[in-house]
Amino acid sequence: MFATCFRTFRVSNKFGTLARYESTLVIAEHNNESLLPITCNAISAAKKIGGDITVLVAGTKCDLVAQAVSKANGVSKVLVAENDAFKGFLPEALTSLIVATQNEHKFTHIIAGATAFSKSLLPRVAAKLDVSPVSDIIGVKAPDTFIRTIYAGNAIQTLKSKDKIKVVSVRGTSFEPVPLEGGSAKCESAPAGDYKMNLVEFIKQELTKSDRPELTSAKVVVSGGRGMKSGDNFKLLYTLADKFNAAVGASRAAVDAGFVPNDLQVGQTGKIVAPDLYIAVGISGAIQHLAGMKDSKTIVAINKDPEAPIFQVADYGLVADLFKAVPELTEKL
Numbered sequence: 001m002f003a004t005c006f007r008t009f010r011v012s013n014k015f016g017t018l019a020r021y022e023s024t025l026v027i028a029e030h031n032n033e034s035l036l037p038i039t040c041n042a043i044s045a046a047k048k049i050g051g052d053i054t055v056l057v058a059g060t061k062c063d064l065v066a067q068a069v070s071k072a073n074g075v076s077k078v079l080v081a082e083n084d085a086f087k088g089f090l091p092e093a094l095t096s097l098i099v100a101t102q103n104e105h106k107f108t109h110i111i112a113g114a115t116a117f118s119k120s121l122l123p124r125v126a127a128k129l130d131v132s133p134v135s136d137i138i139g140v141k142a143p144d145t146f147i148r149t150i151y152a153g154n155a156i157q158t159l160k161s162k163d164k165i166k167v168v169s170v171r172g173t174s175f176e177p178v179p180l181e182g183g184s185a186k187c188e189s190a191p192a193g194d195y196k197m198n199l200v201e202f203i204k205q206e207l208t209k210s211d212r213p214e215l216t217s218a219k220v221v222v223s224g225g226r227g228m229k230s231g232d233n234f235k236l237l238y239t240l241a242d243k244f245n246a247a248v249g250a251s252r253a254a255v256d257a258g259f260v261p262n263d264l265q266v267g268q269t270g271k272i273v274a275p276d277l278y279i280a281v282g283i284s285g286a287i288q289h290l291a292g293m294k295d296s297k298t299i300v301a302i303n304k305d306p307e308a309p310i311f312q313v314a315d316y317g318l319v320a321d322l323f324k325a326v327p328e329l330t331e332k333l
């Protein structure tokens, strides 16, 4: 029934059907020193798919990361690839490694968090394997059937992939991260090869440094929109955010107006967040913004327009001038 290159035995899985034994390769996202939390969300999605989970850690000196992820709950093996070719995590070099790893191990699924990293990597991998990538899933119905949003989050699609290898990216906010404890996976070397390529060369990267929590993993996010009127006025939000150890986000209008840098953008073309508390200040609530934050557990909106669409998704709404309400709120906290 199935291609002979795959493991041929079948087992009952948790979806109650007989299926080929699943085996997933999770691509770890990291900075050579520490594992990025999104990898734990991707492992969680892999657990929902079922079967063995192998994590690929590729970098330059990434042994500490491999050790950390080997303790992740549910991981059975860690493949480590250290090579100068992986400096800067260039997708061109990593694609060759992943294809070589796939050829050797014959996974049924290859998955990663839906981030800028995987957006440049997984489509290449899928193309090389001649399969269609399935992007930004929010749920797993069966090993071949995934749930994802379409039309900026206005419709939910259930998608069945007939490809023999599923290449999938995972929306972090939809899968509880697995803890980095309780596991004791063995670490092995990934397939060796000449992964150096002449197409591109990594020169340098400049990263924004911030003491604040990372936007996509913060428990509280305070976001400002065009209603903030200027970048200087965002100081009001930083002061409020300090009370909660919150991350600061923004609407695209605030970013486009130059109030704040674009890595703060929340929404369809920005970051997807689902914190415990999301405070939207001077944001109207356009669907493209809602697409990035409507899964937040509690939403608070401060807007002077009682008709603003943000109030339709808000759990608590304050119709007020933000320049009065935000300092008052900050003072009372």
Ligand SMILES: Cc1cc2nc3c(=O)[nH]c(=O)nc-3n(C[C@H](O)[C@H](O)[C@H](O)COP(=O)(O)OP(=O)(O)OC[C@H]3O[C@@H](n4cnc5c(N)ncnc54)[C@H](O)[C@@H]3O)c2cc1C
Residues within 6 Å of the ligand: 224, 225, 226, 227, 228, 250, 251, 252, 253, 254, 265, 266, 267, 268, 269, 270, 271, 281, 282, 283, 284, 285, 286, 287, 288, 289, 292, 302, 303, 304, 305, 308, 320, 321, 322, 323
């Ligand atoms: C393809 C596409 C992708 C997009 N992607 C994104 C995205 O990722 N993220 C995103 O955010 N947008 C995105 N947009 C843009 C989106 O459509 C909206 O234009 C944008 O979200 C509006 O931002 P805003 O709410 O800050 O501004 P506005 O819609 O102008 O709203 C400003 C709000 O501030 C309120 N306000 C003004 N002054 C005060 C005051 N003193 N006190 C209290 N309230 C006040 C107003 O009542 C108003 O509701 C996208 C659009 C397109 C077409």
